[in-house]
Structures are given as structure tokens and as C-alpha cells.
Amino acid sequence: MRTGPTVDLSERRHDLKWGVPVPFASDEHAGYAVDHRAPVTGPADLGTVVKARVIQCALSRVCGLCGLSMSGVTTFVGSSDEAEANSFGFPPMHTACATYALDTYPPLGVPVLGQQLVLHEWVVVETGGFDLERPQERGMPVLFHPNSVTSRESVSVG
Amino acid sequence: MAIADVKEYTHLSEEQVEELGRELDALREEIEESRGAADAAYINRLITIQRRLAAAGRVTLFASRYKPAFFAGAAMLGIAKILENMEIGHNVMHGQWDWMNDPEIHSSNWEWDTAQPAEQWKHSHNYVHHQFTNVLGHDNDIGYGVLRMAREQRWHPYYLGQPVYNALLALLFQWGVSLHDLDLEAIRKGRKDPKEMKRQLKQIRRKVSRQISKDYLVYPLLSGPAALSTMKANAVANLMRNLWSYMIIFCGHFPDGALHFTEEELEDETRAEWYLRQMLGSANFTGGKLLHIMSGNLGFQIEHHLFPDLPSNRYAEISVKVQDLCRRYDIPYTTGPLHRQYGQVIRTIMKLSLPNGMTSEDTPIEPTPVKDRRRLTDQERPKRRTEMGAWSTRRTA
Numbered sequence: 001m002r003t004g005p006t007v008d009l010s011e012r013r014h015d016l017k018w019g020v021p022v023p024f025a026s027d028e029h030a031g032y033a034v035d036h037r038a039p040v041t042g043p044a045d046l047g048t049v050v051k052a053r054v055i056q057c058a059l060s061r062v063c064g065l066c067g068l069s070m071s072g073v074t075t076f077v078g079s080s081d082e083a084e085a086n087s088f089g090f091p092p093m094h095t096a097c098a099t100y101a102l103d104t105y106p107p108l109g110v111p112v113l114g115q116q117l118v119l120h121e122w123v124v125v126e127t128g129g130f131d132l133e134r135p136q137e138r139g140m141p142v143l144f145h146p147n148s149v150t151s152r153e154s155v156s157v158g
Numbered sequence: 159m160a161i162a163d164v165k166e167y168t169h170l171s172e173e174q175v176e177e178l179g180r181e182l183d184a185l186r187e188e189i190e191e192s193r194g195a196a197d198a199a200y201i202n203r204l205i206t207i208q209r210r211l212a213a214a215g216r217v218t219l220f221a222s223r224y225k226p227a228f229f230a231g232a233a234m235l236g237i238a239k240i241l242e243n244m245e246i247g248h249n250v251m252h253g254q255w256d257w258m259n260d261p262e263i264h265s266s267n268w269e270w271d272t273a274q275p276a277e278q279w280k281h282s283h284n285y286v287h288h289q290f291t292n293v294l295g296h297d298n299d300i301g302y303g304v305l306r307m308a309r310e311q312r313w314h315p316y317y318l319g320q321p322v323y324n325a326l327l328a329l330l331f332q333w334g335v336s337l338h339d340l341d342l343e344a345i346r347k348g349r350k351d352p353k354e355m356k357r358q359l360k361q362i363r364r365k366v367s368r369q370i371s372k373d374y375l376v377y378p379l380l381s382g383p384a385a386l387s388t389m390k391a392n393a394v395a396n397l398m399r400n401l402w403s404y405m406i407i408f409c410g411h412f413p414d415g416a417l418h419f420t421e422e423e424l425e426d427e428t429r430a431e432w433y434l435r436q437m438l439g440s441a442n443f444t445g446g447k448l449l450h451i452m453s454g455n456l457g458f459q460i461e462h463h464l465f466p467d468l469p470s471n472r473y474a475e476i477s478v479k480v481q482d483l484c485r486r487y488d489i490p491y492t493t494g495p496l497h498r499q500y501g502q503v504i505r506t507i508m509k510l511s512l513p514n515g516m517t518s519e520d521t522p523i524e525p526t527p528v529k530d531r532r533r534l535t536d537q538e539r540p541k542r543r544t545e546m547g548a549w550s551t552r553r554t555a
Contacts, residue, residue, distance in 0.1 A: 059285040059466075061253065061265045069277045070266040074256075128264070129256025131190055132467065134429045136179070147190070148259040 007100040009066055015046065018108055022046070023101070024067030025053045025091045025114070047111030049090060051135075054142045057091035058132045064091030065101050076125045076146055077102060077113060083123035083152065087133075088144045090114035098124060106157035114141075119157070126151045170487060178487050179430025182464060185479055189468050198258050200471045204451070205246060205263070212238035215395070216377055222387035232391040236398030237452075242271045243403055244454030249470045251280055256467075272399075273336035273369050275361040282339035288466050292411055292439030293419045299411065300418070302327060302334060303343055306510045308418040313513045320511035324504075331400035332369075336362055402452070405500055409443055410459040412506055413499040414520050415492035416441040436463035437484070442477070442493035449496070450474065460491065 012021040013029060028050045049064075056062065061070045075098040076088040090113045093101065102122055105112035127146035135142055170178070215234030221227035247270030249255070255263045262268075269276045282298060290296035294310055301307040304327055306317045327334050340358055344350040373392040381388040410416075417438045427435070440459040450457045450473075458473035461480055468476070484491040493499075502520070509517040 055289055056281075056285050059288055060280045061251075061284070062280075069280070072261075072266065074266070128259030129253055134432060136183075136429045138428060147257045150259065 007066060007094070007096050009100075012066065018046070020046075020104055020108070021065075023065045023090075023105075023113065024062070025049045025057055025064035027053065046105060046108070047113070047115055049114045049141070051142060054091050055134075058130075058142065058144065063093045063097050065093045065097035068094075070094065073126050073150070074128065074130065074146075076127065076130075076144060077122055078125075079115060079117075079119055080121060080123050080154070083125060086145050086149075088114075088125070088146070089141045092127075092130060092144065095126065102155055102157060122155045122157055124151075124153045124155055125149055170489075174487065175430045175434065176428070178483060178489075179428070179433055181483055182433050182480075183429075185476060186465055186468065189465070189472050189476065193257065193469055193472070197469045197471060198255075198260075201246070201250075201255050201258075201263060201469070204241065208238050208241040208246060211235075211241070219377070219388045219391050220381050220384060222381065222384045222391050228387055228391050231388075232394040232398070235392065235395035239271055239395055239399040240402050240452055243399060244406065244456065245451050245470060247271070247276075248283075248454050248456075251276055252284060253467045254469050271369075272332045273362070273366050274332070274338065275336075275365045278339035278358060278361065279335075284466070288463065291436055291463060292417065293435075295420075298338065298341065299407075302338065303341075304334070305507060307412055307506065309510065309514050309519065310418060310420070311510075313510075317511050320507055324507050328401055328404040329397065331404040332396065336366065405496075406453040406456050408503045409441065409496065409499040410456055411440060413441040413492065413494070413502040414506075415490055433464055434489070436460070437480075437489060437491075439463070440492070441499060442491070443496040443499045444493055445496055447474075457496070460493075 009021040012024065013027055014020065015022050023046070026046055026048055054064070057064050062068060063070055070092065071094070073095050074092040075095045076090070076092055077098050078088045078090060082088050101113060102124070106119060106122065109118060111117055125146050127150060128148035129146070131145045131147050133143040133145060211234050215231045215236075215238055218227050218231035218234060222231055247268060250263055250268040251265050251270070253265040256265055265280070270279075287297055287299045292300065294300065294308060301311070304323050305320055306313065340355065340362070341350060345355060373396060374389050377392060378385040378389040419435060419439065437460055440463045442459050442461075443453075443457045445453075445457055455470035455473045456462060458470075458477050461473040461476045462470070464480065465476065481491050483489075505520070509520075
């Protein structure tokens with residue numbers, strides 16, 4: 001697996017049920033990266049992505065996990081179908097955040113990181129940039145299309 | 159007023175709106191597929207020119223005690239700053255060149271030559287302004303929290319001073335923009351997260367110190383006996399950039415024809431409707447190639463708002479096709495010479511310094527009820543809960 005700088009998620013809201021940080025893109029309480037006013041009311045749906053936060057990640061170029069500015073390599077994680085279609089639903093992350101996310105969330109055994117199903121095989125794609133696809137119809141997801149892929153790796157989890 | 163009620167396109171059926179969206183999608187795809195070496199060469203060439211110009215300006219200012227060197231150096235440095243902010247920095251931070259995979263010319267890494275930290279610009283501009291374009295109460299660029307730019311904004315005697323505030327904003331533009339993402343209104347009303355404010359203030363302090371040190375300490379001291387005149391010339395260069403960028407930015411959304419929207423429409427917007435809001439809320443200006451480069455290709459503001467992450471050097475060719483679409487679908491395409499567009503902006507600023515009853519509208523539109531609006535925080539902007547298949551009205555923060 002890749003290595004990278006330490007991931008600091010101490011400022012992120014934590015999910016009460018699983019005891020894990022709620023990804024920025026899944027946190028409907030998140031606005032800025034740091035938000036102490038957000039109440040911790042119960043378990044978050046770790047598989048859901050919040051459209052407003054996803055758009056914010058895309059436009060403001062912030063990480064889908066930690067909510068901080070992107071720097072260095074842009075990394076997407078998703079299913080093999082998503083990788084095949086070059087079309088990801090979870091926003092880009094720092095490489096270190098992507099590593100942390102795959103170490104932390106899939107072992108919970110519930111759908112995570114924008115997935116509707118529990119995945120045991122994940123694909124990690126590193127890219128220079130991406131193109132954003134806004135939902136064509138109401139209820140459809142926001143999609144990211146990596147446009148300058150430098151590496152692609154399958155990862156087994158659990 | 160919902161986007162679907164905007165009379166400029168109520169003549170279109172839902173199917174036509176969706177068809178227009180598909181045509182714009184196809185246009186985007188065409189550019190994505192054809193971007194390549196020529197585009198990369200363009201931005202690399204421009205960065206080289208900008209850096210040489212900046213270096214030439216700085217070197218010339220070593221002799222700034224002599225008037226010709228003072229003016230030549232200040233002019234070169236001012237133009238270099240304009241190029242860096244407008245055509246390079248602004249567009250790089252939109253991710254227009256990320257596809258090149260160049261770690262330097264990349265939205266994640268570029269830090270521009272102005273007082274606002276790049277990270278805060280990418281929030282206040284790339285997200286808040288581009289996502290909520292011209293939506294009253296959401297888009298903080300409408301008057302920058304200082305000016306009344308729409309008749310729907312409630313009048314207050316404070317606005318009588320608007321012509322003066324406008325002049326100050328133009329002169330001090332980089333400093334005004336540096337505070338933009340702080341959201342001073344939220345701070346004043348105690349709605350800003352103190353920890354986030356502290357974090358942002360620290361970033362601003364660091365960036366401002368760097369900018370001041372560079373232009374008013376390090377380079378003047380390097381000029382030796384010409385230190386004082388170099389400092390003055392640097393101030394002139396910054397002033398040039400402030401006035402120019404202010405004018406270009408204000409011409410993007412405030413000339414006649416650029417519409418404002420209300421927040422209700424955000425809750426029910428398809429991609430095609432989002433395209434339409436961008437087209438109707440933006441205004442272009444006409445001019446030669448040099449003018450467009452100096453203005454960061456924001457003379458193609460409509461095209462920029464439709465496709466903010468496509469390379470700016472392609473906006474001219476995109477604009478031909480967008481104009482054709484507007485003709486075919488009978489949608490307004492707001493454009494005109496720069497002097498006329500800016501003249502309309504100034505007229506709007508003057509008129510809206512007075513109560514609505516004392517002035518007339520320049521573009522007759524359906525009357526919209528006056529509402530007391532304030533800037534929304536990110537927490538208050540609408541959120542879609544996809545698992546519900548509809549917009550949630552739940553307020554949690």
C-alpha cells in the first residue's frame with residue numbers, strides 16, 4: 001500500500017456507532033473543514049455522500065475525507081465497475097487519506113465511501129486531474145472522471 | 159422567483175431545456191477530448207512571458223530613481239501581476255490545467271501573487287460564487303458584502319455612500335478580496351465558527367506578510383539607493399492590478415442583462431437548468447485577443463461559468479457555439495464593448511445607492527418582493543439527501 005503524510009482527522013466529527021471519523025463528503029453537518037458547532041447526534045450513513053459537500057470538494061479542491069485543501073497527487077477510490085467506467089462517486093482524496101480510508105472503513109462491513117454495497121475489492125486510481133459531471137436529473141449522483149491517470153491498483157480488503 | 163419562472167426562457171419546453179443541456183454537454187466533451195499539446199504550450203508560453211516580464215520589471219526598478227525606469231518598471235510589473243492573477247492564477251486554481259499533470263501548474267499547488275490565500279479563494283470563488291452564481295443571499299460576490307447591486311436587496315441609508323465604497327473597493331481590491339472568505343457579516347452576527355475564523359485569519363496574516371515583505375521590503379532593499387522609488391513603483395503596479403481586476407470582475411455579472419435569482423430555485427435544479435442560470439447570470443465583453451488574455455479570458459464570462467474547468471484559451475471557440483445555441487433557443491447572450499459594460503455597472507452602483515422608489519429599472523422585469531437578505535453560511539445552504547430522492551428541509555447546524 002501507499003504511504004504518505006500523517007492524516008489528521010482529529011477535527012472531523014466522529015460517528016458514535018463505529019467510532020470512526022465521518023468523511024467530509026458524507027457529513028451533512030460539515031461546511032468548513034473545521035466545524036465544532038455540528039452536534040454529534042448518532043451514527044452517520046458512511047455510504048452516503050452529501051451532494052453539496054461533493055460539489056464543494058470538486059470546486060474548492062478539498063479532500064473528500066479530511067475536508068482540507070488538496071495537495072500533491074489526487075487519489076480516487078471506488079469499485080472495479082467505477083474504475084472500469086472511469087467514473088467515481090466519492091470525491092478525490094489525498095493519497096494518505098485514501099490509504100487511511102481503505103484501512104478504516106471497509107473492515108466495518110457496511111457500505112462506505114459512497115458505495116451502496118459492501119466491497120471487498122477496491123480500486124485506487126491516482127490522477128493529475130479530473131472532470132466533474134453534475135447530475136443530469138434530480139437524484140442522480142455527482143460523478144468524477146479522472147483525466148490524467150498515473151496509476152491504478154486493486155486492493156483487497158477484509 | 160424560481161429559475162423556471164425566469165421569463166428569458168419560459169418559452170422553452172422542458173424537453174428543449176434538456177436538449178440545450180445535452181448540446182452543452184456535447185460541447186464540453188468535444189473540448190475535453192481535443193485538449194492537448196497546443197493548450198499546454200499556450201499556458202507554458204504565457205507563464206514564461208509573465209515571469210520574464212516580472213523579472214524585467216523588477217530589474218528595471220533598480221534604476222527607478224530615474225523617471226523613465228520608474229514608469230517602465232512599474233508598468234511591466236503591473237502587467238505581470240495582472241497576467242498572473244487573471245489568466246494564470248485564477249484559471250489554474252479552477253483546475254483548468256490539472257489534466258497536464260504538471261505539479262507546478264496545478265489547482266492544488268498554485269499560490270498566487272495577491273493577498274488572499276489560494277485555499278480561501280478556492281472556497282469563496284470556485285465553490286460559493288460558481289455554484290450559487292447570482293443567487294441573492296448565497297453568492298457573496300454580489301456587491302462583495304459592501305455594495306447593493308440588485309434592486310431586490312433591501313435599501314438602507316448606508317448605501318448612500320455606495321459611490322465612495324465602490325471607489326475604495328476598486329483601489330484596495332486585493333485587500334478587500336483577502337477578507338472575502340472570512341464573511342465579515344457572519345462574524346459581526348456571531349455566526350462564524352471561532353476556530354475556523356482563527357485558522358483563516360492565520361492564513362491571511364501569513365499571506366499578507368509575505369506580499370508586503372516582497373513588494374515593500376525585500377525588492378526595495380535590493381534596489382539599494384532606489385529603495386523608496388522602487389517601493390512606490392511596486393505600489394503603482396499593485397494599484398494597476400487592483401483597478402483592472404476589479405473592473406473585469408464587476409463586468410462579469412453586473413451589466414444590464416445579467417439576472418439575479420432567488421434561493422428557491424436551488425432546491426430543484428437539473429444540470430440543464432444550472433447551465434441556464436450560469437448563462438443568464440453572466441455577461442461577456444467584446445475585444446481583441448490581447449484584451450481577453452489580459453482579462454483572464456473573463457470577457458467570455460458566460461463560457462467560463464458554463465465550463466469553469468476547461469482551458470481558458472478555448473473559450474473563444476466555445477463562445478461561437480454558445481452564441482449559436484443562444485440564437486437557436488432564443489436565449490439572451492449578454493455582451494458589449496468593455497467601456498459600455500463597465501458604464502452600466504457604474505450606473506447601477508449609482509442608482510442603487512438610492513431607494514428603489516427614486517429610480518427606475520433599466521431592464522424591466524417582473525417585480526420581485528423585497529426581502530431582507532443576508533449571506534448564508536455553508537451550513538445553511540441547501541443540502542440534498544440522495545437517499546431520500548428529494549431535498550431535505552431539515553436544518554441541523
